[in-house]
Amino acid sequence: MYTFKKEERLCNKRLLEKLFHKGSSFLCYPYRVSWIMAEAEQPVPVQVVFPVPKKRYKHAVDRNLIRRRMREAYRLHKQQNLYSFLNEANIKLSLSLSYIGKEIEPYPVMEKKMLKLFVQLCDLVANEKPQPIN
RNA sequence: AUGGCAAAACGUUCUAUCGCUGUACCGAUGAGAGUCGGAACGGAGGAAAGUCCGGGCAACACAGAGCAUCCUGCUUCCUAACGGGAAGGCGCCGUACCAGCCGGCGACAGCAAGUGCCACAGAAAAAAUACCGCCGCGAUUUAUCGGGGUAAGGGUGAAAACGUGAGGUAAGAGCUCACGGCAUUACCGGGCGACCGGGAUGACGGUAAACCUCAGGAGUUGAAAAACCAAAUAGGUUCUGAAUUUAAAGCUGCUCGCUUUUAUAUGUUGUUCGCAACAUGGUCAGAAUGGGUAGGUUGUUAAAGUUUGGCAGCAAUGUCAAAAUAAGAUUAAUGAUAGAAAUUGCCCUUCGGGGCAACACAGAACCCGGCUUAUAGCUUUGCUGCUGGU
RNA sequence: GGAAAUGUAGCUCAACGGUUAGAGCAACACCCUUAUACGGUGCCGGUUACAGGUUCAAGUCCUGUUAUUUCCA
Numbered sequence: 001m002y003t004f005k006k007e008e009r010l011c012n013k014r015l016l017e018k019l020f021h022k023g024s025s026f027l028c029y030p031y032r033v034s035w036i037m038a039e040a041e042q043p044v045p046v047q048v049v050f051p052v053p054k055k056r057y058k059h060a061v062d063r064n065l066i067r068r069r070m071r072e073a074y075r076l077h078k079q080q081n082l083y084s085f086l087n088e089a090n091i092k093l094s095l096s097l098s099y100i101g102k103e104i105e106p107y108p109v110m111e112k113k114m115l116k117l118f119v120q121l122c123d124l125v126a127n128e129k130p131q132p133i134n
Numbered sequence: 135a136u137g138g139c140a141a142a143a144c145g146u147u148c149u150a151u152c153g154c155u156g157u158a159c160c161g162a163u164g165a166g167a168g169u170c171g172g173a174a175c176g177g178a179g180g181a182a183a184g185u186c187c188g189g190g191c192a193a194c195a196c197a198g199a200g201c202a203u204c205c206u207g208c209u210u211c212c213u214a215a216c217g218g219g220a221a222g223g224c225g226c227c228g229u230a231c232c233a234g235c236c237g238g239c240g241a242c243a244g245c246a247a248g249u250g251c252c253a254c255a256g257a258a259a260a261a262a263u264a265c266c267g268c269c270g271c272g273a274u275u276u277a278u279c280g281g282g283g284u285a286a287g288g289g290u291g292a293a294a295a296c297g298u299g300a301g302g303u304a305a306g307a308g309c310u311c312a313c314g315g316c317a318u319u320a321c322c323g324g325g326c327g328a329c330c331g332g333g334a335u336g337a338c339g340g341u342a343a344a345c346c347u348c349a350g351g352a353g354u355u356g357a358a359a360a361a362c363c364a365a366a367u368a369g370g371u372u373c374u375g376a377a378u379u380u381a382a383a384g385c386u387g388c389u390c391g392c393u394u395u396u397a398u399a400u401g402u403u404g405u406u407c408g409c410a411a412c413a414u415g416g417u418c419a420g421a422a423u424g425g426g427u428a429g430g431u432u433g434u435u436a437a438a439g440u441u442u443g444g445c446a447g448c449a450a451u452g453u454c455a456a457a458a459u460a461a462g463a464u465u466a467a468u469g470a471u472a473g474a475a476a477u478u479g480c481c482c483u484u485c486g487g488g489g490c491a492a493c494a495c496a497g498a499a500c501c502c503g504g505c506u507u508a509u510a511g512c513u514u515u516g517c518u519g520c521u522g523g524u
Numbered sequence: 525g526g527a528a529a530u531g532u533a534g535c536u537c538a539a540c541g542g543u544u545a546g547a548g549c550a551a552c553a554c555c556c557u558u559a560u561a562c563g564g565u566g567c568c569g570g571u572u573a574c575a576g577g578u579u580c581a582a583g584u585c586c587u588g589u590u591a592u593u594u595c596c597a
Contacts, residue, residue, distance in 0.1 A: 003154090004153070004154070005154080006155095009466095049465060059183095060183090060496085061496055068470075069470080071153095071470095072471090075152090107471085
């Protein structure tokens, strides 16, 4: 189940705007995570977007490389560490993982940080749960 | 042999596992649309980059001509077109000078259409107002002064009135002559032409990447252009029907409604001045209509395309024939991990090989033709001067 | 994806193609004051973003590159 299809990507402009304006966020270097509970009935637990700022990385090649590594790390570990928890709690999320590192990290580092990020996110969501937004 | 310059070709490959995306296919389900599963095939570049030019395509505008603005600028040809390319001319560079060949570079129309500018220095920077000097003339205090001629010499400058020699002259001066350079040319010859050779002429400083002149060209906006689709939401316009009318305050959580006060929605007509009739406007309900927003489809990848071969041409290129399952994303795919090989460098070597390291620049966004810039490594070709004279 | 503008001293800006690129603030030194501030005097600081070209001469003109900023949504 290491898939990553179109439905799992966050493409809607309104949702994106809502995410960045109203969503809560935290830092887990080299990622900046923004998340919000999703109201709409989406077919997957999480819709995610991976922005990499053009200001920091001038060349498209670098941005592509970072995005692809992030996506790979997310794809391989989301099922065990994120989906299982969310499915139990029956929560749906919109998520944004911005890369704000100053240098391009190698894949093993990014993978480790991604795991740490998942743990942190689950904790926060669990704390938020008592007063759901909808 | 090595280095440099120029041009051209290439610019990693294979396997396994897990993914992403497109195409058409099979199975299950379903009335259908679709959904789920399976296996097959395709999936970044020489610059995809910069956006510097030129097109295609689309929308809007548009009688014709001129002015302004901007761009281009040796000639001929190629091309859909170009500021691109090819061939040629001319100039410059490649060992002092000259000639020829070879190679490289050149925004290379016109200062002899007009105007402007040429700091400082210098007498003078362009119609020579003569500082020193040179040569006459006049005056005399015999060493100077006055008023002329003179661009040969001095010095200044990036640049000084074409250079050298002779004649000529009071001294000088293209003033005259010879040789040489430069420019122009309504002349002659060669070349399609740029231009070349000869003759004639002389207005013989530089600057047009100074204004400008001449010749040629340019409508504007860009796929976030543009066309179509069926829904939802708020509002616009029109039609039909219903009720009947405004403003302020209060009652109730809100709406409806009720109460009080004031005026009696606007206009026209009539009027007994109390009001009545008609029209318009407003409220509610329904229908139609065209536009906007977000979404989807088309545009959108079979093309002035790629590869190979024949023919025409010096070449750019054209033409004919054949071949190929020929990227198509849209918050944006083409990836990750592991292993092997190739290439290059270094070290060791029993010359069989082994170990370590490196592997550039860089990512399609409607599509083409160029240019420019970045680029590890690797391959090929040419040149890096040759000949003759002084 | 498309379209513009600007790079000059540590900062903010000037400068007809022509002398050694200038002004204010800042920094430094001295004076003033018991001392600091204010004030005064002096001084320091520039590859005019980079490369090439035109010109006798380029910060200025032309071409290419690079960096920054802005606009269209």
